[in-house]
Amino acid sequence: MSIRPIDAMAIPLKSAHFLIFLLLVSNIFTPIISLGSTIDQEREEFYEELLLRPLPDRKVLAHFHFQSTAPSSNSNGRHHHLFPKAISQLVQKFQIKEMELSFTQGRWNYELWGGFDPISSSNAKPPGVELWAVFDVPQDQVDATWKNLTHTLSGLFCASINFLESSTMYSAPQWSFRPATGNIRYGMLPREAVCTENLTPWLKLLPCRDKDGLSALMDRPSIYKSFYHSQRLHLTSNKSGPEGMNPGIILEQTLTVVLQPNSQRTSVTYSGEKNVQPSWSLSSIFGRKVSGRCVLAKSSNVYLQLERGLVAELKKNKNNGVGNIASEGFWSGTGFELSVRPDKVFEEENSSHRRGSSVLFEFSIDKYSDSQPFDLGLKWKFPVTWSSEPAPLHASRFLMGSGNERGAIAILLKSADLNDASLGTCSSSNGYKFRVDVFQVVPWYVKVYYHTLQLFVNGQPKAVGDVIETIHVSPSKDKISPGVMEMVLQFPCDVKSAALTLEFDKGFLHIDEYPPDANQGFDIPSAAISFPNFYTSLLFPGNCSVDKSPMLSKFQEKNPVLSYTEVLLVPLTTPDFSMPYNVITITCTVFALYFGSLLNVLRRRVDEEERLLKSKAGKTTPLSGLLSKLSAKLRGRPQETPQSPSNSSSLISSKLLLKVFLVAVLAVAWQYYFG
């Protein structure tokens, strides 16, 4: 284990290094802080941090991280200094142990922006709204509490989270989504549009709102112009439980944005400059500068992270060039230039199986003010290309089949990097298998047949039992609950591609169950794919400033790699919504005909009519009699004397034709003149 803390401000002295080393070692062997930062028993605290990271496709990731902590509420009654009261009331009322709510627009590009780091696996969320919560209430009250919670959150964040109230919209994952007790509920609204009206209440929870500090950077147009933005609210509360955790509530608010720096168009046209990363500064990507910290914040830092791949690439370039690392700091003299001198530089502890180690520059913004605003700029000196570290398997999901009757869902897992060593570790670390957890919720109108599950590993069909270690399926109930599938798959280590397909029938909805814009189709929420063998953790050498930063301590947590698949759009049969009118008309006609003839039959007495006819037969033929009666009725005159039967039929038919023709002509004339 090599620990190499680099303090930029310090004069490189061997003795100092040694001291720090000793400090670190002692720090590491003390039990590592289990959760976030320590909560002062008495005081509420607030931290604000911003992480910036250049991305391989000429974009910049900005990750805001705000953390408020409150001690357990009995210490100072109902009142709070910094902590938002709405949240603490929420926690108390619904007995929330842990909760996460995220609003996302756009897709996280797992291939380009990485899938292995803490940000991508805990902050890359599916489009729309995702909400899960763990409650500390008895089993039978969980559903009721969840329903109340959705309504409260809906009001709090101006979003239609209350649609998650319906039991067809949420599910209770057993183990695949989070290793939690049975009190977890999980719901997703893929179609929820995210807008400023969701951001404003979220910002209101911050003590400085967006008036001061890092949150002042949140220029709405530039945030909503971004390629991906996800605002997230994570809530953890601990009563003074037996685990020894500090009691209190931790509210963690993050906003993750992927922005395109405004680069000149010329860089696209000249092919030679294609690989040059755009230079950017805070003011160029947000249009604002940081004019000092939020005075209520305990610490207020900006970090610039260079990814492992980028660092490795820069080192390679440097070694080709001058080659004196020792004299200068790492950050200068390489391929880029920073406009502000960083206060500290951390390098990640190099884990054995990874290719490089990521570097973190810390900028404390305590010393900046209105007159001297903080505006970090990054200028690239020469072209550099790198790639982010992808997730062990790239997961994609798509629909198969066509038509309105049936289809299939396919989840395709592809090994991202064949020559990467990361997959090779699975044999050494964890037996000989490579574990993948799949959690998928399917709405009830997509009737999945779970027995049709087919698995293909490396292009070969596999028996389900060979690959699946555990599977938990709760089939959907029509209009009651969605179908939930949780699976643990064990793949051989040399897996290159794996596919699983599930067939489904498309159901029919009642006419008033269709949402507005029903012809768009219906969404199947994202599936969550996690890789429990792989952990995202950026371990920075234990330094007091690292411990203090809640974001960095969050990064150090050992979380499994998690990625979400795409949302799917299933076209279902939709009725023509003007149809009810037609249906009503045609049913009325049918009923009228039916009942009319039925009454006719019931009313009629055959014998009597026969007798009547026979008595009449002497005078007139029945047909001409009927017709003359009809004509009499039409004219409103009394019945004429019966005509002679001999010439009647031919005459009548021609007359009838004439009449029909006359009526038709009248109708046409009416139509044209008055219609």
Place this chain on the structure above:
Amino acid sequence: MAKTETEKETPKMKPRPIVRLGIFLISHSFLVSVVCCTAGVLALLLLPVLAKNTYISENALMPGSASSLLSNHDIAEANRLVNELSSLNLERKDAGIESQKILARYMSDLGAEVSYHKFHPPQNHFHPLHFFSSPHSGIIGENFSCSSYGVNTVGIIRSPRGDGKEAIVLVTPYNFGRSDSSETLSLSIAYSVFSLLSRVTWLAKDIIWLIADSQYGEHESVAAWLRDYHTPSFTGLVSLNADACVEGNNLYISKDNSVVQGKISDGFGRAGTMAAALVLKVTDRNGLWDDTLSIYAEASNGQMPNLDLINIVNYLAVHRQGLHVQIQKFWSDLDLKWLEFLGKTFELLGKVARSLNPNWKFGIPASDYIEGTTTLASSLYYQALGIPTGPHGAFRDFQVDAITLEISPRVSSNNKARRNEFLLRGGRLIEGVIRSVNNLLEKFHQSFFLYLLTSPSKFVSVGVYMIAFALLVAPLPLVAASLYADANELDFGMKNDKYTPMDTASNEINITFRSWKWLSAAKEVFVVHIWGVIVLLLPYFICQMRDWSPTTSFVSWVFLAMLSLLILYLILGSPFSHGYSLEKGEWAMLKSVTISAIFIGLLLMSVVNFATAEIGALLMVPMSLMAQPLKPDIRAASLRSFFRVICNLVLGFVAFPPVTFFMLKGIFEGPDCINLGDFWNWLESLWAWNSATYIYIGMVHLPCWVLCIHILLHSC
């Protein structure tokens, strides 16, 4: 006497009014059928007059509401691509692969995800059971060779803020290797739009650009891609990549060659559910006065895309880009005197009507009428064929609305400034259409799916054109019923005939006996229909003989068909030597059942493919209604019977499918290019494209024609 009269009157004592109306119509079936048929034909000819102007039904589309963003910069980029493509040495063997590499590089430079799709062109098989299972899932020939595969290049732009649930597809067929300048023009239009779309922020749906390798046919490559998109086979995933074909492997550009922002993957590039597809082609057929845009919309079995898609293309092309829009029509240069006369008549009628009441908007100019009629006729014909008129047909099989846009420049593309202007116009049109579809929240559903076009901006909806068909087929059940009644000597009481009353008991027995007489006629009709099925399946055996020429195949098919008819007669008993043949009503009964069969067949076909049913009704209805044994007419030798004989012969001759085909071909292409094999080729294309028209011809038209001929030759 009084007693017998009451006896006679008791059965007709209680006819309900509706029954009486039916009886009345049946008893006047001759008049009714003449009136209905005339009205049907007239209604068909009136359709261009009744056509309504198209309108954009879906409000969300908002075509042309945003100004176009496509600039000369994008055109310059596209020209750079074209120059690089044309500088390739086309003589080289791997020129196709090279140009694919260039295209992939350009696409990935724009930030698009690029992937290749390899496919094997399917062999031309006769699948008698695959007629209605349109997307045939993964029928891959086992013994394909390495040399014969095509490679589609697919580029996908992910919408920056979209959720990726939907996609719009842009297809440019391109023949790698043997490409001409016009195909390259279509590439440059598509590329300029693609490069614009990679920068814009308003995209809500992903954009897929498919460069379809058209060396095995434009439709085939697109269909293969769609098949793999919708029904991929996971087992073949690795085997296709680890193909024995070496030259395929060097296609994939190694990673270090590619630039960072785009990536070239070896997987199958996917986006979400397809919302719409546009196929873009540029032809060198020089328009006379302006850049011309031709719209092709007919997919398999006469399915049409939503009318809104055609509307927005037409609207943008006419009102924004000033293109001359047309939809395909035949005999545009053929002058038909009677059509002109008809048009003038309608024009005159319209004028008269307007002079009576200025609100009556009836009648169109004669030139418009002729134009509309020819367009309508071609629209009907191509729908009736059931063969897609372009690569867009493959999309319709997966319920994706798609059309083919064929743009032809006014002058040949040598003048650089002129060419750039053409590219700008075409590109802006495509951009506008994509932007409009991009606005769409729901899939296309507002406007019509069942319609006929009489001009790019005029249409006849299903409610109107059904009238013509309904009038044509309406007399069929009436005539069948009246023939049945005549043959059974049933008296509905409307006829004033003086029959001597027979013994009641024997009369009843006679009636029950005669009322089952139709069974033998039905058996005969059934046998002939079975023969039709056999004729339908014969090409399966004939096409096993690979080296037969079309003419040989056709002749052998006719021969085999006749042989099978003979064998069937021998086995199941010839209707010519029937026990009832001496009876007078026998042919009437046969005609009645035949007409019923035609009626049922036409109605069924009108559900599957309306245009086929309409054309079939035009041919079959007059013939089947006229059909009468020739012998008594010849014996009568009066003017009327002579006229009837001539009519029967002409109609019977015209309705024979090969004769109809050759006659139409002779009219449109001149009498000298008639070849016997053409009919075989035509039919082969029908079954190769799984057209329901083929089934119609084999199972309805041909048997009914044989039955009618049988009635004509009846010896009574």
